Amino acid sequence: MLKKKLKKTSFGIDFKLFFLEIMSISIFSILKFQFESSTLKVRYCETDQMGFVHHSNYLKYFEAARLEWLDKLGISYKKMEEDGVLLPVIYTEIKYLFPLKFDDTFVVKVGIDKIPLSRLVLNYQIDNHENKKICFGRVHLAFLNSKNHKPMRAPDEFNFVFKKNYEL
Numbered sequence: 698m699l700k701k702k703l704k705k706t707s708f709g710i711d712f713k714l715f716f717l718e719i720m721s722i723s724i725f726s727i728l729k730f731q732f733e734s735s736t737l738k739v740r741y742c743e744t745d746q747m748g749f750v751h752h753s754n755y756l757k758y759f760e761a762a763r764l765e766w767l768d769k770l771g772i773s774y775k776k777m778e779e780d781g782v783l784l785p786v787i788y789t790e791i792k793y794l795f796p797l798k799f800d801d802t803f804v805v806k807v808g809i810d811k812i813p814l815s816r817l818v819l820n821y822q823i824d825n826h827e828n829k830k831i832c833f834g835r836v837h838l839a840f841l842n843s844k845n846h847k848p849m850r851a852p853d854e855f856n857f858v859f860k861k862n863y864e865l
């Protein structure tokens with residue numbers, strides 16, 4: 698299963714190589730996805746001096762895909778806010794594998810592992826036009842009451858859509 702041959706030690710394996718191999722396996726290798734965005738294209742203004750997409754833009758790509766997915770499911774982010782529900786980001790993590798560059802085309806995969814209670818945890822993966830994995834990520838959003846900014850449970854209508862469309 699290991700790609701490189703392990704050197705034998707008095708314990709039977711090269712622990713340094715074994716540790717590095719184990720560290721390359723992460724939570725990101727088992728993420729679930731239920732949606733793939735329409736094709737996006739890197740704009741020049743999203744790149745840095747090295748010609749790579751600036752790291753902050755990947756979160757914007759995640760957000761664009763999230764909104765596209767919710768819209769496809771018939772969930773209006775605007776209507777949720779009008780109904781008193783806010784969804785601020787409270788945690789993010791991204792593992793960058795390869796950079797996107799100006800004019801690259803790509804898609805963003807989005808998914809959830811379970812029905813949300815008071816927080817929505819979204820999985821993301823960006824693949825370029827050659828199907829090469831660019832990055833993986835997770836974003837946690839909290840359901841907040843817009844009047845008092847206190848945590849609240851996910852609206853029933855919101856969860857109904859996910860239960861109806863996916864086995865979670």
